[in-house]
Amino acid sequence: QLHLVESGGGLVQPGGSLILSCTDPGATLGDYVIGWFRQAPGKEREGVACIARGSQTKNYADSVQGRFIIGRDNAKNSVYLQMANLNSADTAVYYCAAVPGSRSYCSTRTSAMTYWGKGTLVTVSS
Numbered sequence: 258q259l260h261l262v263e264s265g266g267g268l269v270q271p272g273g274s275l276i277l278s279c280t281d282p283g284a285t286l287g288d289y290v291i292g293w294f295r296q297a298p299g300k301e302r303e304g305v306a307c308i309a310r311g312s313q314t315k316n317y318a319d320s321v322q323g324r325f326i327i328g329r330d331n332a333k334n335s336v337y338l339q340m341a342n343l344n345s346a347d348t349a350v351y352y353c354a355a356v357p358g359s360r361s362y363c364s365t366r367t368s369a370m371t372y373w374g375k376g377t378l379v380t381v382s383s
Contacts, residue, residue, distance in 0.1 A: 259284050259372035261353045265337075266377030273343050277377060279353030280335040290358035291336040292370055293327060295349035295379075302352070304365025306338060311360035318365060320346070343381045350376040 265277040279291065292307035306317045306327040315327050326339040336353065354370035363369075 259289070259355055261355060261372055261374035263351060263353045263374045263377040266351060266379045268380045268382065269343055270383050271344050271381055273381070274339070274341045275343065275379060277338040277340070277351055277353075277379070278333075278335050279337070279374060280333065281355075282334075286334055286336055286355065287329065287331055288357065289355040289372075290363045290369075291327075291329075292354045292356075292363065292365055293336075293338045294352045294354055294365070294367060294370075295347075296352070296376075297346075297349040300349075302367050304367065305351070307363035307365050308336060309359055309361055309363040314361050314363055316363055316365055340379075343379075345381050348379060348381045350378050352376045 259281050269275050293305045296302040308315045308327045312329050324342045353374040356371045
């Protein structure tokens with residue numbers, strides 16, 4: 258059982274940047290495939306990015322490709338989501354999720370994940 262905790266959300270202006278972090282003090286996140294998801298008001302939860310256990314394989318939603326970067330900081334036992342050039346469409350609650358999985362494959366489908374954090378709110382507004 259994982260207890261994922263997201264942090265780093267907040268209010269940012271359009272065009273700004275933000276870094277989200279996901280950690281679990283009781284587990285080694287390097288043993289899991291990790292994904293970032295988001296849910297905007299009135300919309301379904303959608304996958305944003307994922308990273309395989311081996312960290313070489315990363316996948317991104319088309320809407321964030323080139324603006325967001327997912328990565329691992331194994332020293333801190335965390336997975337980050339570096340977000341740049343944010344716009345109002347990025348406003349959402351962002352969730353970290355995990356599943357035991359492959360070193361070379363990951364999926365941004367919500368159904369692919371087993372464990373979920375409670376989310377952190379990102380608001381992009383002037």
